Amino acid sequence: MLETDVIVVGAGPAGSMSAIQLRNYGLTVLVLEEHSTIGKPLHCSGLVTPRTLESAGLDHSLVLNEIKGAEIFVGDVKPLVLGNDVTRALVIDRVAFDKYLANQAVLNGAQLNLGHRVTHIENTPSGTTVVHANQKTFSSRILFGCDGWRSKVSSHLGNTKKDLIWCYGGEGVVPNHPKDTVRVYLDAEIAPNWFGWTIPIDNKRIRIGIGTTFGSPERKPIHLFNKLLKQYPTHFEGLNITSLSGGFIPLYTPQVIESRNSLLIGDAASHAKPTSGGGIYTALEGAKTAAETAYQALSSTQAGSIQLNSYHSAWSKTLGKELVRGSELRKVFMDLQSNNQLPTVINTLSIKPLKKMVHNYGDIDYPSALVNPILRAASAMIGPALQLSKMSRASLPLKRFVSQLASQK
Numbered sequence: 001m002l003e004t005d006v007i008v009v010g011a012g013p014a015g016s017m018s019a020i021q022l023r024n025y026g027l028t029v030l031v032l033e034e035h036s037t038i039g040k041p042l043h044c045s046g047l048v049t050p051r052t053l054e055s056a057g058l059d060h061s062l063v064l065n066e067i068k069g070a071e072i073f074v075g076d077v078k079p080l081v082l083g084n085d086v087t088r089a090l091v092i093d094r095v096a097f098d099k100y101l102a103n104q105a106v107l108n109g110a111q112l113n114l115g116h117r118v119t120h121i122e123n124t125p126s127g128t129t130v131v132h133a134n135q136k137t138f139s140s141r142i143l144f145g146c147d148g149w150r151s152k153v154s155s156h157l158g159n160t161k162k163d164l165i166w167c168y169g170g171e172g173v174v175p176n177h178p179k180d181t182v183r184v185y186l187d188a189e190i191a192p193n194w195f196g197w198t199i200p201i202d203n204k205r206i207r208i209g210i211g212t213t214f215g216s217p218e219r220k221p222i223h224l225f226n227k228l229l230k231q232y233p234t235h236f237e238g239l240n241i242t243s244l245s246g247g248f249i250p251l252y253t254p255q256v257i258e259s260r261n262s263l264l265i266g267d268a269a270s271h272a273k274p275t276s277g278g279g280i281y282t283a284l285e286g287a288k289t290a291a292e293t294a295y296q297a298l299s300s301t302q303a304g305s306i307q308l309n310s311y312h313s314a315w316s317k318t319l320g321k322e323l324v325r326g327s328e329l330r331k332v333f334m335d336l337q338s339n340n341q342l343p344t345v346i347n348t349l350s351i352k353p354l355k356k357m358v359h360n361y362g363d364i365d366y367p368s369a370l371v372n373p374i375l376r377a378a379s380a381m382i383g384p385a386l387q388l389s390k391m392s393r394a395s396l397p398l399k400r401f402v403s404q405l406a407s408q409k
C-alpha cells in the first residue's frame with residue numbers, strides 16, 4: 001500500500017492548489033481524481049476577479065475577456081447600470097485553468113492518479129486514513145477533501161446539510177450583447193432565491209445561466225432558463241445555443257471542515273460565496289490555509305497525534321468571516337426578492353451617490369465591504385439617525401432595505 005503524507009481527493013482548483021502548496025512545504029502528496037481528464041465535465045461560467053488569477057499564480061494568458069460593468073434587470077424597471085473603465089472581473093478558460101493548476105502540482109512533485117474515484121474512506125486505530133479508489137487502497141497521515149459539492153470526504157466527516165443552488169446553462173452566440181458588461185436577472189419568477197446571468201466571452205459568444213434553490217417541478221432550472229429567454233426577447237434575439245449543462249453550487253453553510261486527520265476545502269467545505277456563487281477564489285485561498293495547517297501539524301507532532309484543529313479558526317479570521325457576512329446579505333436579498341422589493345432597491349441604487357459607492361466599494365470577493373458605505377450614504381439621504389418614521393410612503397421599501405442591512409451588518 002502506498003503511504004503518503006497527504007492524500008488529496010479531487011483535482012479541481014481546491015485539490016490542485018492544495019497539492020502545489022503541500023509540495024512547497026516538502027510533503028509527499030497523492031491526488032486522486034475520478035475523471036480521466038482534468039477540468040471536464042465543465043460546470044462553471046469562469047468569471048473571476050483579477051485577485052483570483054494572482055492567487056492562482058497565473059498571468060493573463062487564460063483570460064478570454066475583461067468585464068468592466070454590469071446591467072441589473074428586474075421586471076420592466078429601468079435597469080441598474082454599473083461600471084466605468086476599471087476592469088472588475090475576468091472571463092477565463094476554466095478547463096485550461098484547472099489543467100494549468102494540476103500540471104503545476106505534478107511539476108512540483110505531486111503524484112496525480114486520474115480515473116481514481118474514491119469510494120470508501122476508513123480511519124485506522126494508528127491514526128492513518130485508508131482510502132479506496134479504483135479497487136486499490138492508499139493510505140496517508142492526512143486526508144484533504146477537495147471533491148466538490150457531492151464530497152465523499154464531507155460525508156465521512158458527518159456533514160449532511162447543504163444550501164445548494166441548482167443551475168442550468170451553457171454557451172451561445174448572440175448578435176447584441178455588450179462585450180464588457182455582464183447582465184444579471186433578479187426576477188423572482190425567473191430565478192427564485194437566486195438570479196440569471198449572461199457573461200460575454202467576446203464580441204459574439206456569451207455564457208448564459210440560471211440558478212434557483214430546490215422547489216416544485218416548475219422551478220426546475222431548465223424551465224426557468226426557457227422563461228428567462230422569453231421574458232427578455234430583445235436580449236436573446238438570434239441566440240444560437242452551442243452547449244448546455246446543469247450544475248450545483250454549494251453556498252456557504254456552516255459545516256464540520258476539520259477532523260483529527262481530515263480537512264475540507266472549496267466546494268467540499270461549502271465555501272462558495274452566498275452572494276454570487278463564485279467558489280474558485282475561496283477554493284484557492286482555502287487550499288493555502290489548509291496546506292499550512294497540515295504542514296504545521298506534521299512538523300510539530302508524531303504520527304498518530306496530528307492536530308489539525310487550527311484550520312477552522314485560521315479560515316474564520318480571513319475569508320470565512322466574509323462568507324458568514326455574505327450569507328446574511330443573501331438573507332436580505334431573498335427577503336427583498338420574495339417581497340417584490342427589488343425594483344425599489346434597483347431604483348434606489350441608481351441614485352448617483354449610492355451608485356458611486358457601489359463603484360468605489362463593490363468587490364465580488366468581498367461584497368460586505370459595500371454595506372457600511374451604503375448605510376452611511378442612505379443614512380445621509382434619509383436623515384442622520386435614520387429617522388425612518390418620518391419617511392414618505394414611497395421611501396418605505398428603502399427604509400426596509402436599510403434597516404435590514406443595518407440589522408445584518
Ligand SMILES: Cc1cc2nc3c(=O)[nH]c(=O)nc-3n(C[C@H](O)[C@H](O)[C@H](O)COP(=O)(O)OP(=O)(O)OC[C@H]3O[C@@H](n4cnc5c(N)ncnc54)[C@H](O)[C@@H]3O)c2cc1C
Nearest residue numbers: 010012013014034045046047118148247266267278279280
Ligand atoms: C453553473 C455554475 C457556474 C459557476 N460559475 C462560477 C464563476 O463564474 N466563478 C466562480 O468563481 N465560480 C463559479 N462556480 C463555482 C465553481 O465552479 C466552484 O466553486 C469551484 O469549481 C470549486 O472548486 P473545487 O476544487 O472545490 O471543486 P470542483 O471544481 O468541483 O472539483 C472537485 C473535483 O473532485 C473530483 N471528485 C469528486 N468526487 C470525487 C471522488 N469521489 N473521487 C475522486 N475525485 C472526485 C471532481 O471530478 C472534480 O475534479 C460555478 C458553478 C456552477 C455550477
